[in-house]
Amino acid sequence: MAEKTSVSVAIVGSGGAGVLTTGAMLLEAACKAGWNGLMTRSVGPQIRGGEAAALVRLATQPVECLADNVDLLVGIDWVSAQRFEGEIALAPGSIVISDPSAGPPPPVLAPAGTRIIELPLAQLTKANPTWRANMIALGAAARLLGLDDEALRQIIKLHFEAKGAGVVNASVEATRAGGDSVAAVAGAFRLAPPQSANGKRWLITGNEATGLGAVRGGVRFAAAYPITPASEILEWLAPNLPKVGGTLVQAEDELASINMIIGASYGGVPSITATSGPGLSLMIEARGLATAAEIPIVVVDVMRGGPSTGIPTKSEQTDLNIAVYGLHGEAPHLVIAPQSVTDCLLSTQWATFLAEMLQAPAIVLSDQALGQTQVAVSRPADISFIGKRLCATEIAAPYKRYALGGSGVSPMAIPGTRGGQYTADGLTHTERGIPTSGAREHGAQLDKRCDKIERYDYGALWATLEGDGEIAVMTWGSLTGVAREAIARARADGIAVRLIAPRLLLPTRPVEMAAALHGVKRLLVVEQSHSAQFHRFLRAHYTLPQETSVLYRPGPLPIRPSEIYRQLTRGESL
Amino acid sequence: MSATAPLACKPGDYKSETKPIWCPGCGDYHVLMSLTRAMATLGLPPEQIAVISGIGCSSRIPAYTSCYGFHGVHGRSLPLAAGLKIVRPDLAVIVASGDGDGYSIGGNHFLHACRRNVDLTYLVMDNHIYGMTKGQPSPTTEPDFDTALTPGGSGVRPFNPLVIALASGANFVARAYSGNPLETANLIVEAVRHPGFSFIEILSPCVTYRPDQRAWKDLVHSAPVEATDDAARAARRLMTDDGFNLGVLFRGNRAPYRPATDAAPCDQIELEKGFEI
């Protein structure tokens, strides 16, 4: 059988069956052996128990999204597995591994005619009580992919060493037995050898990358209120910030967490908080305060299904409106959307840089599909920017904290600086920060806060622009990688398609966008929302080609590369 | 040191030129006087002091000092101040609030500030009314007090912020009356010096919406007993007193909040090791 360049594996089972551990270990073993890949999780709402799926894609080249279909479906059990209808679709020629004692796989996942390989999990664990079913399944999956036994053994050791040699040995035996049980189809989805991966290999999730980006950008204070799917950012920062001289505090709610970071940043320390939609909603008033008082802060929103509590564990791109417009009054601020798991690092570092440079709040608009996806990659390159806040040091009386003129960014006195005493205020104020309700001062300060953000030169990072031709796909956030894969397929068919994905959503960049769209006759907008929020946003701020169509759908069903590809290749009308 | 000792710095050094918006006769003028006097006694340079507030007549106080200030949003002064103090332990951070700002919209933060015990000084100018929004009942307003929003009274029982502070873990609890500025200044000095979260409830009349509070000057009196370090005893006293006992009521000895920081910070690159495989 021909070796493959990309293989997708779905492992399903009820909670407690070790599904996510199995997926993670498969990814780690592949990463150790030099392949690239990623793993996304899909879980039900239960805290423990309930259904879980580990969606793993392994490839010879770096990949940024799940594939359309699954080549190998492994059922540790099939309890509640039918809930993944639509999320797991089998590819032609796929194989399902199933324990005969667990009954047949649900037809919504494995329609009649699907090739099923039996793996007697219950029987094996009964005969060998120290073996765990998920380790047997791991061994079986690894054997089909042609994964090196040694890489698997190393990962097992890494995971279970602390539990003692007995557990390590039992797990090694269990994986070997699992592999042997599927010997008939060994190598059915053998991956081509990895491209020589040079440098260090990393396993990192989007949420961890976000935390690392913040630290690289100079953040040294975080305030936290837990929420799915953002908590891992905070839980990564909690032990790591102190290592670089910073600190994290758990707040009593999001009203507190955002006000804490405003206070810390006012004190001169770059600060961050992370949340999801419900928390971002609570933070609106204080985000306006940060704009008015000109305090740099970074707020990460890892989007999940909404409105209200919505679907906490699954992705959607529906906080765009609240991130962009969700403030009373005129409150210019920055909204930056990471485009891949590793781009969470760059985007958060950039957002921190911009917040500090522009003395304004920045929102990083990530989502569950980025935050909770783990990728196996080569170490991301360093980027050098660390924001340097313009501070007042030599102060001539009277100090004007909100002085007009220049770029609009005025020197900020950090408490402790002699002669710089001022009162930061959310009330409309004069250049000295003294409250006023005068029309002239109000207009002048609105102009100042708008101009400093509008006039800044954001450079090439404002958007990802790839390819040329008269057809373009415009998308954002986690769908960027999906669109890129679809475009590559279209190009292979000889259809030239551009990719336009703004990383900087606010402030809008009309001149740059017009240049990016120059020559585009047909545009396909792609987004994960029910009301086409992104398309409405684009229409409000940019001039789009007459022939523009929109591919949009709410979460949690991810948009797949093939859907975009089909739209691109449908001929004349998109 | 007491506020009546000779001062190296003058209270006037801690006043700004900004003219208060307060009504003539408002109790908050006296609180400002007490605050600047306390600062002078403490002898800290104005740039080493930060005064943080929310929204309300009382919350206007930061800009009337010559210190660093933050006039934030309604009810959120305590978390903002905690964030500042945690990253800048070198500053003296004083939080100013009102009974609406601190006990109603900011009530949750009050509980957690007491629990967390960050080294802050919390001054609540309690006039049993929302002054700034023109006279609606607050959590300390009497149930039969008639207002436009609650004709005939709210019918809702007021709460006792001092008892709540004790139950939640505040490390220093006192009651003051704005009309006794020297005594109030002394209490502020002691509160700033006391480690952890120090809370002073300052009875500060609203002459405009609560003219009846002019009678407070005849009702207030010194607490008849010494402060205790037993929170339960202090709470029992407070639940049975007449609400006009002044002075320090509780001095705790709980260690203030300490953020988790490593003694020897490492290079950022070290953090990346966790991702290597």
Ligand SMILES: Cc1ncc(C[n+]2csc(CCOP(=O)(O)OP(=O)(O)O)c2C)c(N)n1
């Ligand atoms: C979120 C929000 N809700 C309501 C208001 C309106 N508001 C301003 S001050 C205030 C009450 C202030 O009362 P208090 O803290 O007792 O201060 P006082 O004016 O009595 O000193 C209210 C409700 C506001 N500014 N923000």
Ligand code: SF4
């Ligand atoms: S309304 Fe009351 S609290 Fe406000 S300034 Fe006037 S007297 Fe003082």
Ligand SMILES: [Mg+2]
């Ligand atoms: Mg009041």
